[in-house]
Amino acid sequence: MERVSIPLQLRVVQSQPCQAEQDDKWSTGLCECWGDMDDCCCAFWCLPLFVFKTNRAAGGCPCLPLLDCVGCGTPASLAMRAAVRERYGIEGDVCSDCFYGCCCYPLSWCQISREINKRRAAVQAHASSLSSSKAHYTQLVDQDDVHLI
Structure with missing residues (x-):
């Protein structure tokens, strides 16, 4: 039986998929609500629902x-703000988290929501750019008579 050589095309991974670029600052300021008016209005009119929604988006316990x-x-607020800071490498400390949680409660939750949304969008954009690149794959061929030694 004659062996047929099938050209194999390999896809080389040039960069590993990763989270968004880690920056040591919040992507928006505490009072920059004009970029997401839907979330700010939700926080203003129904803060408990907004807190629950943001907490759930961050992967927190629903009862928190x-x-x-x-x-x-x-x-x-303190726990979620600290968790988001830690996850994205944002500078700050427990004292600042406590201050923002106590003195600027709704604004703090809006900032947390904006950060999660922005980082998630950046990761999704990065993933879609990787998947849209042209990759060639070969199908596996049934080779009954081929044996590995």
């Missing part, structure tokens, strides 16, 4: 925002 209703500070 209920702790803010109990009193004694704002543990959900």
Whole structure:
């Protein structure tokens, strides 16, 4: 039986898929609500729903925002702000998280939401640019008589 040589085309990965470029600053300021008026209006008119939605988008526990209703500070805001800072490598500390959570509660949640949305959009854009690049794949060929030694 005659062997047929099938050309094999390999796709070389030139860059690893990764999260958005990590910057050590928040992408927007605390009071920059004009970029996402839908979220800011939702936060203004129905803050508990907005907090729940943002918490869920960040992958937090659904019951975490209920702790803010109990009193004694704002543990959900503090925890979520710290988690987002840690995830995206944003500078800051617990004192600033506590200050923003207590003094600027709705604005803090809007900033967290904007950061999550912006980073997620950047990752999706990066992933779609990788998938849209032309890649050639060869189909596997049934080779019954071929044996590996």
